[in-house]
Amino acid sequence: MRNLKSVEIKAFIPCKDFELSKSFYQDMGFTKGWDSDGMAYFHHRNCSFLLQDFYVADHANNFMMHLLVEDVDAWFRKVMSSGLGEKYNVKITQVEDQPWGMRDFVVIDPTGVLWRIGQNI
Numbered sequence: 001m002r003n004l005k006s007v008e009i010k011a012f013i014p015c016k017d018f019e020l021s022k023s024f025y026q027d028m029g030f031t032k033g034w035d036s037d038g039m040a041y042f043h044h045r046n047c048s049f050l051l052q053d054f055y056v057a058d059h060a061n062n063f064m065m066h067l068l069v070e071d072v073d074a075w076f077r078k079v080m081s082s083g084l085g086e087k088y089n090v091k092i093t094q095v096e097d098q099p100w101g102m103r104d105f106v107v108i109d110p111t112g113v114l115w116r117i118g119q120n121i
Contacts, residue, residue: 011049014060016111018053020088024110025051027082029075061112072103072119079107079117097121 015021022040026032030042038053047067069075076095084107085092093106104118 008048011065012052012054013049013065013109013113014054014056014063014111015051015109015113016055016060018051020110021051024084024088024090027084027087028107029078029082055111057112063112064114064116067115067117069117069119072105072117075117076105079105 018038018040022032022035025042030044033041033043033048035041040051042049042051049065067075072095079092084090088110090110091106091108095103095105097103098118101121102116102118103121104116107115107117109115
């Protein structure tokens with residue numbers, strides 16, 4: 001296994017409304033790298049994911065992402081100043097210290113995908 005080197009891992013995030021979700025993720029701070037045939041690539045620095053034009057309610061409502069950041073309060077300010085909550089009618093929680101050693105907040109995207117954005121304490 002020493003010669004096996006991993007380069008990256010990406011999740012395929014489901015969405016109910018492809019155009020709406022692409023706008024949402026750009027407003028959240030991700031850059032759209034490409035968009036083709038029901039799939040779009042998003043990234044922020046070295047973190048990335050694939051948004052897919054695919055929706056099954058049970059899958060989407062149980063899908064979670066964790067974004068580890070250096071400054072969760074700065075991310076929270078960015079998310080709040082972007083107006084995501086009002087523009088997309090999505091839930092955003094306050095930043096909290098968690099018993100598992102993280103300081104984080106939650107954003108639930110327009111499809112129901114839960115994002116936990118946090119930093120290590």
